[in-house]
Amino acid sequence: MSNKLYWVWAQNALGISASVKSDEIVSYFGNAEKLYYAGEYEWKISGIFTNGQINKLKSTSLDSAEKIVAECEKYKIKIVTPDDDNYPSMLFKLPNLPLVLYVRGDLDCLKNKIAVAMVGAREASDIGVRIARSLSASLSRSGAVVISGAAKGIDSAAHTGALNVGAKTVAVLGCGFGTDYLPENEPLRREIAHHGALVTEYPPRTPAFGHNFPFRNRIISGLSYGTIVIEANERSGSLRTVNHAIEQGRDIFAVPGDITSSMNMGTNKLLRDGAKPVFNAMDVLEEYAERYPDMLDIDKIESVLTTEPETVRTEKRKKEEKAEKQAAKNFVKSAAPNNISEKARMIFDAFSEETMQAEELILRTKLSTVDFLSAMTELEILGYIEPLAGKNYKLK
Structure with missing residues (x-):
């Protein structure tokens, strides 16, 4: 009989709640079949279960678990349990990890x-x-x-x-x-x-x-x-x-x-x-x-993981500054997009050159710091501006 059946039985008996010490169950018994056949004495000396939970383990049969397993097989629902290779490893760090996961995909x-x-x-x-x-x-x-x-x-x-x-x-x-x-x-x-x-x-x-x-x-x-x-x-x-x-x-x-x-x-x-x-x-x-x-x-x-020597980074910055100055001369700003908020539009309109510092944009828009950051987040995530070094922002 599949061990998954016993995990489903355990879940049915104990329920799904924070009171179930599922991490201790996995650690102590290893698998649900051992839990099932351990019996009342072992359940008590394990120190894991309350008296109410032990009574539920005693009174819950495998019948309902068999029906659930059969339904999952019928509708191609996968049952994933803690002793499966594809049980997510991150969940083992939880004290109340799920004893059963039902999965499509x-x-x-x-x-x-x-x-x-x-x-x-x-x-x-x-x-x-x-x-x-x-x-x-x-x-x-x-x-x-x-x-x-x-x-x-x-x-x-x-x-x-x-x-x-x-x-x-x-x-x-x-x-x-x-x-x-x-x-x-x-x-x-x-x-x-x-x-x-x-x-x-x-x-x-x-x-x-x-x-x-x-x-x-x-x-x-x-x-x-x-x-x-x-x-x-x-x-x-x-x-x-x-x-x-x-x-x-x-x-x-x-x-x-x-x-x-x-x-x-x-x-x-x-x-x-x-x-x-x-x-x-x-x-x-x-x-x-x-x-x-x-x-x-x-x-x-890569831009976050800068591991180059300072001399190389300095030379790159000089080239970037030169390119930015040349770009500023050729800068022609397009009209503000229609799908942005009013505060984001104020910032967009405040750009008088392709690259500007955050402080200058705040001065021009007279927005509070929080409103400015919120609107800049909107513009950045929607792809209308790009953050650069030194609190500079580039209009795309």
Whole structure:
């Protein structure tokens, strides 16, 4: 009998909650078949289970687990458990790791990859969606795998950005396969399964109960080296993902937003509390490029990894300055694009030459520092400006 059956039995018996010491179960018993046949005495002396959990282990038969396994086989849903080779290694660091993952697609897309979570508002602004899509595409081109929750808004934009550049992406669901949750996102979920993986710890046909999602978020952050937040108010569920990431010792990133918008209050508070500001993909990838050079496209992040002697860099800077001066003479600015915010348009209009310093742009626009940074993030991620050394910015 397959060992997967016993893992499903264990999950059915113990339930899916923070009270299950799943890491200790894996460490003590090794596999679920040993757990099943260990019996009540061994369960007690292990010190892992409460009396209530032991009673559930005693009273739960294999029948329901057999039905779940049969349904998964019928609908080609993969069952991945902690003793499988393709169980994500990052999840072993979680004290409440999932005992069972139900998968459509291929989890191997996470092997030897830097995975980055991207979360944010479901009712996101147009600018937030464009930023998420563009940032996800840039991260994906560099070899990172973007992970999110397949919800509306920022989640959907994160997955779409990766898919648009032919990259793989992973969605972690808060319900079982075979439910009618968010039917409008079904085409996106099919694409994700075809070009990455849909993952859930909930058995098939488990409804999308509200309490599933906060606990689901620990898997989103747990699969990832870092979590990026784009547009989150003070009560956003995205901040629960951040809390899980902090508990797991993962990096926190945030895209600055308009301080007058409630949609950005959670995000901006993260920045105040020490999250790293994100203006482009480099701000994320530079955290991992030196440690994991084989997992990322070094050529695309070479500007962050400057290892040349100072004399060589000085000569390069002189050539760049000369080229910039010549370009300034020939500079002809195009009209401001239509798809940017009013503050971003003010900055765009303030460019009187191709390359300008941030301080000069602030003086010309009279924007606050936070509003300036938020608008510059928008222009940068949408590809209208490019950051240079010395707080200079180039209009593309």
